[in-house]
Amino acid sequence: MDYNLTTEEELIKKVAKEFSESVIAPLQEEIHANNEVPGEVLEGMAELGLFGINAPEDLGGGGASFVSFVSAIEEIAVVSAGVGMIMSVNNMGHTLINFLGNDEQRKKYIPKLVAGEELASFAFTEPSTGSDPKQLQVTAVEDGDFFVLNGTKRFITNSNLKGPMIIVAKEESSSPMSGKATAFVIDKHCEGYSLSEPWDKVGVHGGPLFDVYLKDVRIPKENMLGDSGNGMYVLKMTMVFAKVGVCGICLGVARAAYEEAVAYAKEKTHRGEAIIKKFEHVRMALTEMEMIYNRAKWVTYHYAWALDGNIGDPFVLAKLAAQAKVEASEAAVDIVRKAMGVLGSYGCVSDYKLSRLWGDAIVGPQVEGCAATLKVMAGNISYLA
Amino acid sequence: MKTLNYVVAMKQVPDLQQLRIRDKKPVLTDIPLELGKIDKNALECAVNLKEQHDGEVILVSVGNDDLPETLKDGLACGADRAKFIADNRVDNLQSAQKAELLAKLIEGLDDVSLIFFAEGSADNYSGQVGSRVAEILGYPQVGYASEVKIQGETAIITRALENSYEDIEVALPAVVIVVQDLNKPRLPSVIQILKAGKKPQERIDLADSSYEAAELTVCYENLAPDTDRKMQELSCSSDLIEVLKDLGVLER
Numbered sequence: 001m002d003y004n005l006t007t008e009e010e011l012i013k014k015v016a017k018e019f020s021e022s023v024i025a026p027l028q029e030e031i032h033a034n035n036e037v038p039g040e041v042l043e044g045m046a047e048l049g050l051f052g053i054n055a056p057e058d059l060g061g062g063g064a065s066f067v068s069f070v071s072a073i074e075e076i077a078v079v080s081a082g083v084g085m086i087m088s089v090n091n092m093g094h095t096l097i098n099f100l101g102n103d104e105q106r107k108k109y110i111p112k113l114v115a116g117e118e119l120a121s122f123a124f125t126e127p128s129t130g131s132d133p134k135q136l137q138v139t140a141v142e143d144g145d146f147f148v149l150n151g152t153k154r155f156i157t158n159s160n161l162k163g164p165m166i167i168v169a170k171e172e173s174s175s176p177m178s179g180k181a182t183a184f185v186i187d188k189h190c191e192g193y194s195l196s197e198p199w200d201k202v203g204v205h206g207g208p209l210f211d212v213y214l215k216d217v218r219i220p221k222e223n224m225l226g227d228s229g230n231g232m233y234v235l236k237m238t239m240v241f242a243k244v245g246v247c248g249i250c251l252g253v254a255r256a257a258y259e260e261a262v263a264y265a266k267e268k269t270h271r272g273e274a275i276i277k278k279f280e281h282v283r284m285a286l287t288e289m290e291m292i293y294n295r296a297k298w299v300t301y302h303y304a305w306a307l308d309g310n311i312g313d314p315f316v317l318a319k320l321a322a323q324a325k326v327e328a329s330e331a332a333v334d335i336v337r338k339a340m341g342v343l344g345s346y347g348c349v350s351d352y353k354l355s356r357l358w359g360d361a362i363v364g365p366q367v368e369g370c371a372a373t374l375k376v377m378a379g380n381i382s383y384l385a
Numbered sequence: 386m387k388t389l390n391y392v393v394a395m396k397q398v399p400d401l402q403q404l405r406i407r408d409k410k411p412v413l414t415d416i417p418l419e420l421g422k423i424d425k426n427a428l429e430c431a432v433n434l435k436e437q438h439d440g441e442v443i444l445v446s447v448g449n450d451d452l453p454e455t456l457k458d459g460l461a462c463g464a465d466r467a468k469f470i471a472d473n474r475v476d477n478l479q480s481a482q483k484a485e486l487l488a489k490l491i492e493g494l495d496d497v498s499l500i501f502f503a504e505g506s507a508d509n510y511s512g513q514v515g516s517r518v519a520e521i522l523g524y525p526q527v528g529y530a531s532e533v534k535i536q537g538e539t540a541i542i543t544r545a546l547e548n549s550y551e552d553i554e555v556a557l558p559a560v561v562i563v564v565q566d567l568n569k570p571r572l573p574s575v576i577q578i579l580k581a582g583k584k585p586q587e588r589i590d591l592a593d594s595s596y597e598a599a600e601l602t603v604c605y606e607n608l609a610p611d612t613d614r615k616m617q618e619l620s621c622s623s624d625l626i627e628v629l630k631d632l633g634v635l636e637r
């Protein structure tokens with residue numbers, strides 16, 4: 001099996017890395033403090049085509065692989081998980097519209113999303129549930145040629161940014177708990193759309209997170225994404241295609257923590273000798289971090305490789321996605337924890353980036369399906385079929 | 386007036402960020418190759434001139450079998466096509482021999498205005514190749530170029546000297562050897578990267594270049610000199626002043 005990146009994949013990864021280091025890194029403290037990504041970062045990414053790496057060429061995307069996308073988002077997230085989050089959710093948006101939408105919807109939304117003129121959101125979570133379509137309470141009531149949407153979506157990334165939002169709602173004609181959840185595309189900031197104050201989260205600063213209030217939002221019927229009652233299917237496809245972004249973010253956070261620990265161990269001395277030379281346990285901790293990172297990396301890259309047309313069965317893909325998400329998100333937490341052991345108290349103060357990485361890492365296992373749900377799902381696919 | 390073309394000589398060098406050092410020697414096994422950093426400045430300069438005056442940007446290069454892949458970066462960064470010799474035997478050639486091969490590649494190109502070189506490469510930094518090619522082709526050469534403008538049939542080139550700048554007007558075609566400060570190369574977009582592989586690449590056989598390898602120089606060792614540092618621990622700035630006085634660096 002060949003795990004080497006192609007020349008093009010290497011170059012895309014390099015561009016993401018250079019952009020991250022030269023443009024995002026000098027602004028990282030500002031992003032963290034203000035919990036907001038400056039426009040110049042998003043504009044720069046748009047110019048380089050980083051929002052549409054794996055989108056179809058005929059719709060303005062790069063037409064590159066998912067492997068390319070994951071390696072690029074990892075480089076962005078090494079510097080800023082928040083910027084990675086914006087990129088990941090936008091990618092989830094255009095990938096889902098491409099997969100589930102009709103031609104008209106593809107042409108209407110995808111070119112602007114890959115050009116970064118607009119940035120997508122995906123709204124599933126509600127105050128009552130983050131993973132169960134049967135418990136959804138946002139309603140979509142049929143009214144002639146329209147649907148009228150009402151309710152609250154919780155924790156929605158990119159919801160303050162201009163662009164389309166894929167939203168899963170319960171078709172009102174369906175009885176409670178009937179499970180007739182359906183996906184729609186709405187334009188953010190349309191009439192009846194409003195936002196809460198931003199959530200003040202522990203990490204992933206810059207990744208915009210709000211609750212979305214929908215009050216009599218009227219959308220034409222052609223805004224239905226896929227078939228009526230396909231909510232569960234949409235969720236499964238989100239599972240298949242969309243975990244790759246969050247996996248890449250977790251790898252980036254993990255690598256940033258590992259690199260900071262190595263740099264610190266080379267710099268910090270004990271009685272005149274760098275601790276990386278002096279203490280075997282420091283070298284052991286760094287090796288353990290490297291092992292955890294490599295494990296998560298190869299599971300993630302294997303999943304991305306599978307998405308590049310190498311595995312066709314959506315159930316196998318969903319299982320790989322779930323496993324990669326659990327591995328990558330737990331790897332980030334474990335590596336940051338071990339890095340704390342190398343930095344000691346310096347890891348706890350904001351002068352060192354590790355303190356921020358701790359906040360970033362702990363978000364990973366909670367978003368886009370918690371570890372328990374993902375493992376249960378993977379187990380069901382393997383053993384209950 | 387006919388449109389003029391810009392030639393940029395770009396060299397394959399190991400990615401220094403990935404280099405491992407063992408027993409004071411670089412381990413080159415499995416280290417990916419990339420285009421030289423200052424070569425990218427030269428390319429950026431040529432692409433800027435092309436954007437102002439039209440014409441084509443042509444890469445020339447002599448490298449190993451992987452060269453067509455390495456050159457994709459240059460093609461993504463704005464070059465229109467490439468002409469090269471890719472042969473693993475050239476890894477053993479010296480600067481003088483590479484200059485001869487590059488000159489042969491350039492001789493076959495039409496309407497050349499400026500031929501760009503970097504002041505040195507990341508691996509050897511011999512800094513000879515540009516000047517040698519200029520001599521072989523019989524073109525004027527301008528080194529330490531920090532700004533390049535085309536004015537009619539000539540180029541106005543600013544040279545960055547130690548304490549001053551010097552403007553030189555030179556007839557075309559000419560060889561320009563650039564310094565890193567002359568610009569900040571732009572990053573290629575994803576789409577430019579993916580299209581790079583589709584740009585024309587003309588491969589010349591080492592045998593066709595009627596070149597006979599001759600061993601002109603032999604490199605026995607290439608190491609930085611050992612430095613014996615004092616590593617003296619000081620507790621305050623007045624101690625430092627005392628030490629510097631003792632060394633005669635500061636006057637008493």
Ligand SMILES: Cc1cc2nc3c(=O)[nH]c(=O)nc-3n(C[C@H](O)[C@H](O)[C@H](O)COP(=O)(O)OP(=O)(O)OC[C@H]3O[C@@H](n4cnc5c(N)ncnc54)[C@H](O)[C@@H]3O)c2cc1C
Nearest residue numbers: 122123124125129130131155156157367368369370372373
């Ligand atoms: C930074 C950030 C960004 C986010 N962005 C978005 C976004 O853009 N769009 C969006 O829709 N959401 C988003 N979310 C929400 C996030 O995806 C959900 O919170 C997450 O999926 C979990 O949902 P929940 O919190 O409602 O937990 P629930 O799904 O209600 O689960 C709570 C707990 O119950 C248990 N549990 C529940 N169901 C199962 C099950 N089937 N099997 C086993 N155990 C189970 C688990 O222990 C779980 O931890 C974001 C969250 C954060 C923090």
